[in-house]
Amino acid sequence: xxxxxxxxxxxxxxxxxxxxRAVWRICGNPADTEDAFxxxxxxxxxxxxxxRVHPNPHALVLHMCVNAAHDALRRKARQGKLIDESAIPEDxxxxxxxxxGDISAAEQDAQVLRAIGLLPKNQARAILMHALEExxxxxxxxxxxxxxxxxxxxxxxxxxKLRKLLSHLIPEIRKEEGxxx
Amino acid sequence: MPDENANDEMxxxxxxxxxxxxxxxxxxxxRGRLMEFRTKxxxxxxxxxxxxxxxxxxxxxxxxxxxxxxxxAMVAVGLVLIPxxxxxxxxxxxxxxxxRSSQSLEYTIVLNAEPYxxxxxxxxxxxYGRFSCSWGxxxxxxxxxxxxxxxxxxxxxxxxxGRKQAESLxxxxxxxxxLRSLPPLADEVLGEQWAGGKKLIGYRLSKAPxxxxxxxxxxxxxxxxxxxxxxxxxxxxxQEGDQPVHxxxxxxxxxxxxxxxxxxxxxxxxxxxxIAKSGPDSQAQTDTGALPVKIGHADALVAVVVPMKGSYxxxxxxxxxxxxxxxxLGITPAGAPFGRYWSEQHWEAGYPVAAxxxxxxxxxxISLPAGLAASAVVKGPWGKxxxxxxxxxxxxxxxxxxxPTGPAMEIWSGGDAKQGTPSTEMRMPVAKAN
Numbered sequence: 102x103x104x105x106x107x108x109x110x111x112x113x114x115x116x117x118x119x120x121x122r123a124v125w126r127i128c129g130n131p132a133d134t135e136d137a138f139x140x141x142x143x144x145x146x147x148x149x150x151x152x153r154v155h156p157n158p159h160a161l162v163l164h165m166c167v168n169a170a171h172d173a174l175r176r177k178a179r180q181g182k183l184i185d186e187s188a189i190p191e192d193x194x195x196x197x198x199x200x201x202g203d204i205s206a207a208e209q210d211a212q213v214l215r216a217i218g219l220l221p222k223n224q225a226r227a228i229l230m231h232a233l234e235e236x237x238x239x240x241x242x243x244x245x246x247x248x249x250x251x252x253x254x255x256x257x258x259x260x261x262k263l264r265k266l267l268s269h270l271i272p273e274i275r276k277e278e279g280x281x282x
Numbered sequence: 283m284p285d286e287n288a289n290d291e292m293x294x295x296x297x298x299x300x301x302x303x304x305x306x307x308x309x310x311x312x313r314g315r316l317m318e319f320r321t322k323x324x325x326x327x328x329x330x331x332x333x334x335x336x337x338x339x340x341x342x343x344x345x346x347x348x349x350x351x352x353x354x355a356m357v358a359v360g361l362v363l364i365p366x367x368x369x370x371x372x373x374x375x376x377x378x379x380x381x382r383s384s385q386s387l388e389y390t391i392v393l394n395a396e397p398y399x400x401x402x403x404x405x406x407x408x409x410y411g412r413f414s415c416s417w418g419x420x421x422x423x424x425x426x427x428x429x430x431x432x433x434x435x436x437x438x439x440x441x442x443x444g445r446k447q448a449e450s451l452x453x454x455x456x457x458x459x460x461l462r463s464l465p466p467l468a469d470e471v472l473g474e475q476w477a478g479g480k481k482l483i484g485y486r487l488s489k490a491p492x493x494x495x496x497x498x499x500x501x502x503x504x505x506x507x508x509x510x511x512x513x514x515x516x517x518x519x520x521q522e523g524d525q526p527v528h529x530x531x532x533x534x535x536x537x538x539x540x541x542x543x544x545x546x547x548x549x550x551x552x553x554x555x556x557i558a559k560s561g562p563d564s565q566a567q568t569d570t571g572a573l574p575v576k577i578g579h580a581d582a583l584v585a586v587v588v589p590m591k592g593s594y595x596x597x598x599x600x601x602x603x604x605x606x607x608x609x610x611l612g613i614t615p616a617g618a619p620f621g622r623y624w625s626e627q628h629w630e631a632g633y634p635v636a637a638x639x640x641x642x643x644x645x646x647x648i649s650l651p652a653g654l655a656a657s658a659v660v661k662g663p664w665g666k667x668x669x670x671x672x673x674x675x676x677x678x679x680x681x682x683x684x685x686p687t688g689p690a691m692e693i694w695s696g697g698d699a700k701q702g703t704p705s706t707e708m709r710m711p712v713a714k715a716n
Contacts, residue, residue: 105324113320121312126300131308138312142319149326213299232293233300260292270295 112158113145119234120166126233127170129214133177134170141169157243160236164244167229171222178218209270216266220259227255228263370471374485376511377504378464386541387458389516390534402534405458410546418625419676419686422546431548434557434676435625437669440550441557441677460502461513461535472503481508500527512537557673573658573671575678577712580655585620586613586645587632597621600631607645608633620693629689656684657709664694664706675708684712 128134144165155161217225230236242249387405404412409425423430432441472484482505500519507514516532601619617634641647656679688711696704
C-alpha cells in the first residue's frame with residue numbers, strides 16, 4: 102500500500118457513509134445530492150494536502166460535505182423550489198388521513214430545509230454539524246477553524262431563528278414523541 | 283434565554299425532518315463517485331511543499347510563536363551581518379575558483395534550439411580537448427603532443443594534423459579557457475531565478491576574462507547554483523561590428539566529473555579513410571585539384587524535402603519522389619535539387635520552393651535562415667571523389683579560421699542537354715572560430 106492509499110484509508114474510508122448521509126439528509130433529493138457530493142469531493146481534492154495534516158481531518162471533511170450540501174440548499178431556497186414534488190404522492194384517491202399525512206410530512210421536511218437555507222452560512226453549517234452529525238462543539242470548531250465559543254454562538258443564534266421560523270412544527274414533534282412513547 | 287429542553291427540541295426537529303432513508307440507487311451512484319475519487323487520490327503526487335506549509339499552519343500556537351520568533355531573529359541576523367550581495371559574491375567566487383582549478387570540464391554550446399544545433403566540448407588536464415558537433419564532425423586534440431584528429435562521421439573520413447595546423451582547433455577551446463580563468467568578482471549580480479528545482483544566482487561579466495578573448499563579446503552571464511556553488515549555465519552575447527547580435531548558450535556544465543581518456547585518442551577509428559593532404563608531405567589518394575572555398579553570405583532557403591536514412595545511393599530515388607510529389611501539387615521547383623547530411627542515419631533531399639505552401643508527411647517544408655556559409659563548386663560528374671572533395675573542403679574551412687555550424691549540403695546543377703556540364707556546390711553554414 103503506497104502513501105496515497107494509506108492516506109485514503111485513514112482520512113476518507115472511515116467516514117464514507119457519514120459523508121454520503123450528511124449530503125443526502127441536507128439536500129433531500131437525488132439530483133441535488135449527487136451534485137453536492139461531487140462538489141464536496143472536489144473541495145476535498147483541492148484541499149487534500151491541508152486535510153492530511155489537519156488535527157481533526159474527519160471533522161474537516163464532513164464540514165466540506167455539509168458546506169457543499171448547504172450551498173445547494175441555499176440555491177434552492179433562493180429559487181423557491183424547496184418542496185420536492187417527487188416526495189409527494191401523485192395519486193391521492195380519497196384524501197384519506199394517511200395520504201394527507203404523507204403530504205404533511207413532506208411539507209414539513211421541506212419547511213425545515215427551507216428555514217435552514219435561510220440562515221446565514223456559518224449558523225446553518227454549525228447547527229447542521231451539531232444537530233445532524235451530532236459532532237461536539239470542539240470538533241466543529243476545529244473544522245470551521247474558529248473558537249469553540251464562536252461555534253456555540255452560531256448554534257444558539259441558529260436555534261433562535263429556527264424557533265421563530267418553525268414554531269408551528271414544535272408541537273408536531275411533541276405529538277410524535279408522545280405517539281412513539 | 284431558551285432552556286436546554288427547547289434546544290433539544292429544535293435539534294430533534296432538524297434530525298427528524300432530515301431523516302429520510304437514502305434510496306439504494308442514490309447510494310450506489312455516490313459510492314461510484316467515491317471510487318473514482320479514491321483512484322484519483324491514489325494517483326495523486328504528494329504535494330510536499332504545501333503539506334509542509336499546512337503542517338506549519340496547524341502547529342500549536344506556542345510553537346508557531348517560537349518558530350516565528352526564531353525566523354525573525356534569523357532574518358535580522360542575515361540582514362545585518364550577511365548582506366545578500368556579499369553572500370552572492372561568495373557564491374560566484376566559489377564557482378570561479380572551482381572552474382579555475384578544474385582538472386576536467388565538459389559543457390554543451392547550443393547554437394540553435396530548433397533545429398537543434400549544438401557542440402559538446404570536453405577538456406581534460408593537461409591539454410586534452412575534444413568537441414563533437416551535432417552535425418557529425420568530431421575533433422580531438424592533444425596540445426602537448428601538438429596533434430589533432432578530425433573525424434567526419436558523415437563521410438567516414440579523418441584528418442590528422444600536426445602542431446601548426448592544430449592551432450585552429452585549439453583556438454576553439456577558448457571558451458573553456460574563458461571559463462577556466464574567470465575573475466574572482468563579477469561585474470554585476472543579475473539576481474536569482476529558479477530552474478529545475480535549483481536556486482540560481484546570475485552574474486554578468488562585461489569584459490572578456492584576461493586569459494583569451496571572444497571577439498565582439500558584449501556580455502557573459504554565468505548562472506551559479508546557490509546550493510552547490512557550481513556553474514549551471516552560461517549565456518554569451520556577441521556582436522561583431524555591424525553584424526546582428528548572436529547568442530550562445532552553454533549548458534550541461536560538469537566540472538571535475540570523470541572523463542574517459544580514450545575519448546581523446548588520436549588513433550583513427552576503424553572503417554574511416556584518411557583525407558588527402560596538401561603540401562609537400564601530401565599523400566593524396568585522389569587528385570581533388572585546387573578547391574577554392576569561399577566564405578560568404580548565403581540566402582535564406584525554403585524547400586520541400588523528404589527525410590532519409592541509410593545509404594546515400596538512395597538520393598536519386600528520394601529526389602524523384604519529391605519531384606513527383608511537387609508535380610501532383612502543381613508546384614515547379616524554384617531551384618536546383620540538393621541534399622543535406624548529418625549522418626547516414628539522418629539526411630534529407632529535396633527542392634527549393636516558394637514559401638507558403640503546405641505539404642503532407644513524409645514530405646516536409648523546411649526553412650533555412652540566411653547566414654554565413656562556406657561554399658565551393660566542383661565541375662563535372664559527382665561520385666567517387668565526393669568524399670575527397672568534402673575532406674578538402676572542411677580542411678580549407680578550418681584553415682581559414684572558421685568552424686562548421688550546421689550540416690553539409692550538396693546542390694546539384696546541370697547534367698542534361700539543356701543545362702550542360704554538371705556541377706555540384708558544396709555548402710556549409712560556418713562561424714568564425716574564436
